[in-house]
Amino acid sequence: MNTLNYGLLAILSNESISGYDLMLRINAFWHIPHSRIYPLLAKMEQEKFVTYTLVEQKGKPDKKVYSITEKGLITVKEWLIVPLDASTKKEEFYLKIYCIHYLDKEHAVQLLKDREEVLVEKIHSRKKRIEEIKAECDSSINSLNSPYFSRYILIQKLISDSAIEIKWCRWVIGLYDTAENINFLDMSFFEF
Amino acid sequence: MNTLNYGLLAILSNESISGYDLMLRINAFWHIPHSRIYPLLAKMEQEKFVTYTLVEQKGKPDKKVYSITEKGLITVKEWLIVPLDASTKKEEFYLKIYCIHYLDKEHAVQLLKDREEVLVEKIHSRKKRIEEIKAECDSSINSLNSPYFSRYILIQKLISDSAIEIKWCRWVIGLYDTAENINFLDMSFFEF
DNA sequence: CTGGTCATGTAACACGTTACATGATTGT
């Protein structure tokens, strides 16, 4: 079971769809060609994580609509509570977020805080790297033709990526803390 | 020549370092193990993109310090001005930013505007997806136990990722526009 | 009549990860 296996199960835990539609869903945040999805689905069907029914369509080819089994659902829920660490790839985190509604408040907030911790550490080491660069180049960082300028703007980008993700984590934790039934359909954590 | 080949040349165009140090540099934004770097360096040395000199050290193993050749530098500069498109991976963009000081203002701004265009289109399609989800679920998006809640917060994350990157692109373009020699060592485009 | 979408599948190849292999030095 690799990340894509869990990913397909994660999506099928929410809706029963074809391999083609799975590809479209997952492509929103992870580029996976159909050539990887069909063989995996066949394997997972053999191993009883999913089942399918053949659906005939008018004007379109037949399709296999896959559904998750009880075994598959248990597998997803076990995977969901495995703690994240620094080596967890963003795709796996995104897939867990896709299923966060299966978690109780405690586990959901833990998932977000684990991620936040990794990101805070990343920012810390990158700020240290900026200090190293500044010490090495004294002020040529201000010239558009200096390699130190290039490195500086790149590291600032990486820091801002982590920073916005931390803000997003805290926004979601806030939604759990301020409880149910409030309307949060605006992205107050980030104005654009 | 793949992305990693250009990446190693991109870094060597700024400093002559060992394969081990190349790994450390590139790991700041792209996880590459040494097992991929050493064979590629050997290949590029054979093809005269780089040369190396064996440097003896006290208390540490000998190392091969690689330098870029004239042929390698021409290759990097040709690669730098190849326009980005939607299929360009973020690592390749980051590597080009690492070398942006080789570009004149016109080409540098073009690189950033190409990236911005791709990101604006991404945000557009994701906002459309949010509208689809809202239309499908009417208000259960507000419940922490709804799969629509999970999808909604995930898409908002993807939008905020693109939005902060656009802000960064505009910040850098601004540095080129407001010209040389001003002190921009604060990240005024993003407070954290 | 050409290209795009829906729909499934396979095969060859390239890319990426993990483990094996060696070995001195330095810090806990």
Place this chain on the structure above:
DNA sequence: ACAATCATGTAACGTGTTACATGACCAG
């Protein structure tokens, strides 16, 4: 003692990409 850092390299395996293969339908 044990682990980490510096330093290079190879090998086996798993992941990911591109192309081949088929075919009906619909829009420009």
